[in-house]
Amino acid sequence: MSGLTIQNVWKEYGDQVVLENISLSIAPRSFVALVGPSGCGKTTFLRMLLGQEVPTRGRIDWDGTALPPEPGPERGVVYQRYSVFPHLTVLQNVMMGPEMRQAPLVGRVFGPARRKLADEARAMLTEVGLSGAEAKYPAQLSGGMQQRLALAQALMMRPRILLLDEPFGALDPGIRAEIHTLMRRLWNELPMTVVMVTHDLREAFTLATRIIAFDRTRNRPEERLRYGATITKDIAIWPPRRAGAQTLYDADIPPSQDDLTAFGLTSGTTRLPDGDIPDDATYPPHG
């Protein structure tokens, strides 16, 4: 079984059952949007996929083997906040991952290797629209810029799974539409499976291949502790969206028309196959 397989996963904190009996399989290269009311356990679920928390019961497999029990470079994450390092400049933030991978002893690279890495990092920053901000510190960036920085930082590691926890929640509609276009393009170009928590159904329908809704099925006050949330809806987007392929309504929607009814030119990927980001054939450098 390739992709992510979640089998009968429960999560309890002390007496409180947060998630009960979640079973789900996620095909490789899907874009899953996770929706549900506040406090139903979406972040908890994402943390388990990340390895930050372990399920109380059940198991989570990736390509048939159990996920490593601690976070690692095969899984990238963008949190709602605290996702970038405040003590590093934008460029240093983006270089941080590859640097630590190349130099496990000092965590820094020097000389030509550093210049090469800086060039890659700059290319990635251009990709997410942050060129020109290289020397700034995160505190000098707007919320939207910080989230794009976090995205760039995570993508530098070429993760197989990208986990996003309400990454664009705090952004204004204009920037959000911009970042959606970016997100869709990156997902088309990079061989990764994306799981994104969102409260915004429009966002879910704009980006995802599949929408999963978590909710409590029993919600009386006396049942609150003993029963957790589970999957209540599992919607595949139709017509199906496929990574790297054109879909009828996957237009790059201009910010002013962030609306599903706005059709435009369809283009799955905006880059030539010999662009600076390698295609599937050379992936992944690890894992």
Added chain:
Amino acid sequence: MRWINQRPSKGAQVVLACLPFVLLGLAYLIGSAVRLADNPADKLLPSLQSMGRMIEVMALTPDKRTGDYLLWSDTYASLGRLWAGLGIATALALLLGLVIGVLPVARAVLSPFVAFVSMVPPLALLPILFIVLGLGEVSKIALIVIGVAPILARDLSLAALALPREQIVKAETLSASTWLIAIRVVLPQIMPRLIDSLRLQLGPAFLFLIAAEAISSDSGLGYRIFLVRRYLSMDVIFPYVIWITLLAVVMDLGLRVLRRRLYPWTELEGAR
């Protein structure tokens, strides 16, 4: 307007900041003049002239017996001890704080112990230090280390623990090992706090230094003050106290500038 919203202008701030100093100086001058008018031989509040004369003797004339300029040789001896103590304490605290903040196992072993040790009153240990380490430099430096290091270490481990868990997890997804998380994520973010805590510990460090010098020494600022106390030489003690205070103030400012230079991101709005 409410008091809470009334802010002095830049110029007014300078004037207001000088006010307490001027008042204190005036109070001293008046008190001294009144007492000296009463009894010209009064030693308690010497006049500025007699203090100036003593400063000249201590700082600008070589001592008859040793040939040293006393103020400078005292300062040299004291600062040597202070910096040695603070240096060792800082290194120790950084190591302990980092290990406690980063490794849960080390935290389990060391955290209660460091908390316990930081509650021992250092001055109560001074006799033990003198007995065990002798009356030389080592015991004085050790007193400063024992007095300062545990508090610094606790503060640093708290700062390390206060880093959002998300940052640590994020570093793990960027392929960081425990070691790399310690040196590239935690260490640079607790360094500014180290400098700030060190500033706050300057006062206690001077206290321990002067206490140790007062009891057993043959040089140093604390030694001199307690030596001339026998002759009620307020005209030496006052300048010495002001000098010690100035040294501490300059070190405090220096550390503050250092933090701004080395860690400019700490000055940004919303960085923490």
